[in-house]
Amino acid sequence: MFLVENALTGKQKRFLRSLGSTMDPVVQIGKAGVIDSVINSTQEALDARELIKVKVLQNSPQEPRDAIAELAEATGAELVQVIGRNGLLFKQNPEKSKIELP
Template identity: 60%
Template sequence: MKGKQKRYLRSLAATMDPVVMIGKNGLEDAVIDSARAAITARELIKIKVLNNSPVDVEATFEELADMLGAELVQIIGHNGVLYKAKKEPKIVLPD
């Protein structure tokens, strides 16, 4: 993914609320399933690791992106943004 495309996705995600929360149990099946459902429906999702979670934030986002086959767009603090294009994408990325 090009830098221009990541910047565009970051700008779209700036106003989004997190749709998936990772709590003290880390990446459990329910979290992975809800993330998969959300990214399938929306293409671009924001995920938050709660403060009571003992997991390594960056490693958790990278692992989740690998599980979903998604692109890790951004990590800021305890928030991360993932993107996975559909076959017929709603979000049109710049060239």
């Protein structure tokens, strides 16, 4: 299935949220905010996993929703959900897709 940017349906987002509910955060946004090293590590994690959880630490200068949205935009990922200081990002790998969307 080919995905166009920002084209996840409600059903697909619900499916991804259920997958992400048990995940641990693999990327953390700290006091430096969304910097190149955070963007690079997020890109690598998305390439490997497709669906990742991001945590915004207390000392981050940005609001959690803003920081996670900025990270999603910088990596070309889809922002699935933000709850508190945690967010879910999804980016389908065109070569070897691991997650089959409904």
